[in-house]
Every structure is written in structure tokens, then in C-alpha cells.
Amino acid sequence: MKLEKISLLIFCVALCMFSCGNDDDGTTDVEIVIRDRNEQQVIDNNSLIEFLETHYYNSDVFENNANASISDLVILPLATGETVPNGYTLLKDAVGVSRKTTFADTDYEFYVLVLNEGGGDFKPSFADNILTTYQGYTLDDNLNDITDAFDSKTTPDTYFGLIDLIPAWRRVFPMFNVANGYVDNGDGTVNFNNPGMGVMFIPSGLAYFQEARTDLPSYSPLIFKFELIHAIELDHDGDGIPSYLEELSGNQEFNINSEAGVFDGDDTDENSIPNYFDTDDDGDGVSTATEISELFEIKKYNEPTKAALEALTFAANEKLVHIVELANGTFTGTTITAADTDGDGIFDYLDAD
Template identity: 45%
Template sequence: MKLRKIALIALCLAVCFLSCNKDDDDGTVPVVEVRDRGEQQDKDKDSLLKYFATHYYNSSEFEAITNPTIADLKITKLADGADVPDGSTLLEKAMETNLETKEVVFADTNYEYYILKLKQGGGVESPTFADNVVVKYEGFTLDDAIFDSAVSPIGFDLTTLVPGWRKVFPQFNIAESFVENGDGTVSFVNQGIGVMFLPSGLGYFSQAQAGIPAYAPIIFKFELLQTSQNDHDNDGIPSYLEDIDGDGEVFDENTDEDFDARAGFIYNYIDSDDDGDGVLTRNELERITYVVDTNQGEQEPVLDEKVEFEVERSDNAGVITIKTLKIVDSNNNDVDDYLEKDVTTNYNE
């Protein structure tokens, strides 16, 4: 899978010289110039808009299928001088309906990207930008060359993928249900389906990949099938909530500024002691136990998911025991205990 993590620190490109004669044309490895992100975004936007003006999709045929998949979706280049076939929609025309323009700030740059929303997905859940997803997908460039695909369901951690995936998937719902087939495969019903059109800055930017040149916008057809919440450091706080500044990324949050010579910065979402006070983050969260007797008509508590998280439950003949962890600001200074080094309340003692 090509969707490797792209760090938010500046790219550092090295020039490698081979031991050879100065006159040998093969003596150096070409260097990719690091371009200004804003200028490159303008170029990528122009390229994507030109793509929309020259490509159409089989809209009527796709919409007529009861439970379509990305295999049913055909995006085709319009021949010079030809008209869009009946039952198809030019992507440029779709911008008036279901081809949505989105804006996001990433790496201090204002980006526009596009989502062709075909099916929202009938499931209740949507992933956050830091969760796991199960998907099918097909990736291709603006010249319609496929560089990667998964025809069977495959799982990924969104924090390890190109930034565009973290921006797009939270806007879709998972499948409504699934059916286990007799041959060991699974069929999903009413899954989220779309196409994302990403500028290079939300893809690989200057890092060329197999089949993807540097600074190339990229496109993905996808089906969102399932999701599960991540707590990468098992500290009791879901990883997406360790994005303190709310920018949709977890690679710029490092409260205690700790660093490992081999691993690099230890960001909060992978740091079991976020404030470096010697007390594990998990132990600086309040432990709460709820006992709900459904036989007596009692209802489960409604948790504020921004500060309290279920970690365990059991059901004994209708008596449900729910254990949670809750973020605490014990001195009411608007800094949570697990982020304040001077506060070392240990709820595990």
C-alpha cells in the first residue's frame, strides 16, 4: 500500500553522489526542487478543474444500481469534439450538485480539494481523522493511470496515510450492514461511496512514488465499509481528542516536548505520559463506575464524549456495569490534569 505517513515537518532532500567520473552523466541522483506550497496549490487547482472539464461519469447507470460499488463507477475522458453521452454527467457540471468543493488549512497553506459524493453511507458511525477504517479503493492520476487499488476490504490507520484521507473519510458514514457469503467473503450494504480529488499538498507533495510523479494531484474512488476508534498509546483518551488545537492533525501536539533519538518527537497521541510528570495519563483520569439495572427500567448514562470515555462493560442478566475514564481539571484553571505537569493527582492510588 502506497499511502505512507507524511510528516508535518519540513521535507529534507539529500543529494547523493556516486563514485564515478565527473564526466559521467549517471553520476548524480536528480534532486526534486521543494516548491512553495501555496504556488503549487494554485497549479494543482487549475489541473483538477481542467480534469473536471474533460471527464464524465456514468451517473444514471450508477444511480440505478441498488447496492453499487466502485467497480460500477466509470470515469471517462471526453473525446475531442464529442458530447457527453446520455445518462452521464460531466464532472464540471457535477460541481453544481454532488461534486463538493472543500477547504482546509494544512501545513500553513489554504487548500481546496473535491469530493464526488455518491452515497453517504447508511451506518450510524463516521470515522474521525485518527481512527481505523476498512475500505475498498482505487487510486489513479490525472492521466487516468491506476497506481494502487484494493478490490477486497482492507484496513488502515488514518494517521499513517496521506493527509487527504484524514480530511475526506470523516465526512462519510460506514456501511449500514454486511452479509457473510458462503465462500468466506463479506458483502456490505449501503456503504459510503465517493471519489476524492486531492491536490499534491494533501497527497505526496514532492515525494514521488511508484506511478506518481512529484507534485501530482491524485484521485481515489473509495468505499467506506467499517471504522473503529483509535487510542494509540492506550492512555484512555481517544487519539482524535489529543488534537488539542483542533486542526485535524495529531503530529503537532507534544505537551512535554519529549523526543526520542530513534523515533523522533513523541506526540501526545503516542505518549502515555503527556505532561511528563511521572504519572501516566491514564492514571490522571477519574475512574467512574455505573451500574444500570435495565430490569427496573433504568437507562444507561449519556456520556459527554469529549471528556468521558467508556473502557469496559459487562451485562449480568440485565444489570449492566459500565466503567469509564473522565478528564479532570482539578484546580479549575482550564488546563486538564493530564496536560499540567504541576498537577499529579493519581486516581490509581
């Protein structure tokens, strides 16, 4: 049984226990029916496409303007019979084709409006900490009024761990670069130069799905406006390998294996600890840090398509271990070169033999 299903089962049991009891005034709590993820994705995607086809934004403000802010963004509904005004662009035209990912055994589509890729030289991974400002809305909210947001962060004073947040954030933020510095205004405030900036339009399955929150119904497709300011690459277990490179299944999630003897997660030695949090990944009694000390190198490659990236020829003992789509539609791949003493195609730090 996969971790997602286990979590869902626990949630359902807890929900049933909670829903079966009455409160003091005799009212009954509303039971949330767990929907099929694939069916809900179709519904959500249709809603997102309809929104993108009926709204436009002030694109001229962001053209070749690294000093624009997310607060400058204006998104307006297209009235019946109205044409998109000059200086504005229909959202559907601006986002282009959908981005695709898989989560919880479901194929999802989501959309990203790229306002600025960011001028810094670092892109966070799905496992990193990010410094960001954001505003979250439903499709029915006024996106130009922050008081309509169900959640927001306007002051960048807290780092967020992406592995602790909704799946969509782990897919979208790695597309963008951080800011390339800041200017001190002399009054206790700063302006960040050229941050990554965009809007994500996401289905409920990559957000909170059946979970209801304050001002947010269950199964809500969402819109997040955001600025990516800074990020910190993490190595959670301190073994010398960045955490994102210890995700083995390529789904930008950390999971234990679904069952004994089935290596479909990120737990090489089956000790129920994913490798990113395990100091001895293969369980051979020699720490991962020791096993990579002799030969270990990380390289990055960029290609216009994922297929072109996968078709590259790499050096001996060099393996492509991580691929991410960038905001501009190209793909970056990360390789690891490490020791493979017995030549069996498995790096020593993952090989208990």
C-alpha cells in the same frame, strides 16, 4: 522549525547525497527540485478544476442505490461540442464547492464526489484504522481501467492506519460512514451492505508532493476511487481518550511543538511525545487514565455550518475539541467534559499544576 520543515530538510540532504554520485555506467540520477507548496497548489487546483469541468460520470446508477459498487462507476471525457448525456452528470456540478484544509503551512483545496455516505453508524477519525478498497489514478489515466491505476486494493483484507497515509485520506475518509453489515455469498466471498463510497480529487500537496513513485511522477494531482467498509477507533496509548481527541491544534495531524515553550503542537509536557502516544500527557507523574477516571464524558453535536457549531453553548467544564466536515456538507463537533480542579480552564489531565 516545524516538523514538516525538518522532514523536508532531511529529505533534501539525503537527496543531494544520492544525486551527487554516479552509478556504474556513468549515468547521473535526476535531481528533483523542491517546489514552493503555495505555488504548486495553484497549479494543481487549476488542473483539478479543468478535469472536473471536462469529465462526467454515470450518476443515475448511484441515485437511491445502496447496492451499487465502485466498480459500477464510469467517468468519461466530455468531447468538444458534446453535451452531457442523460443519466450522467458533469463532475464539477456533482462535487460542488471545494473542500478546504491546511497542511504544511499551506491552504489547500480538494474535491469529493459523494456516491454514498455509507449506511453504518460509525465514521472513522483521522487517527483510526480503516478497511477499504480503492484505486488510485493520475489525471491522465483511464479511470475505467484498473490496469491504469498506479495503486489499488480490490480485496478488503487489510486495515490501514490513516496516520500513516497521505494527508488527503485523513481529511476525506472521516466524512463517510462505514458499511452497515455484509452478506455471506456461501462461496468464500461476502458483499458489504451500503458502504461509504466516493471519489477524491486531490492536489499533490495532500498526496506525495515531490516524491516520485512507480508510474507516478512528482507533483501529481491524484484521483482515488474508494469504498469505506469498516473502521476501528484507536486509543494508541491506552489512556482512555480516543487518539483523535488528543490532537490539540485542530489540523488533523499529530505534531510535536515547533520549539521549547511554544505549544503549537500536540505535546503538552514537551517531552517530544505527542499526547496520543503519551500515557502522562501533562508530565505530572499521574497517568492520564487516572486523571480522567472521576469525570470524563464525550459528546457529539451536528450543525449545518461550522460557525453554528462553534456558537453552541456548552455545559460547565465541557469544551469543543474536534470538528469535522461530513460528506453531506454539515459539521460534527466532539466535546469533552472533564475535571478542572483548580478552575483555571485547563482539564486536570492536561494541567501539571
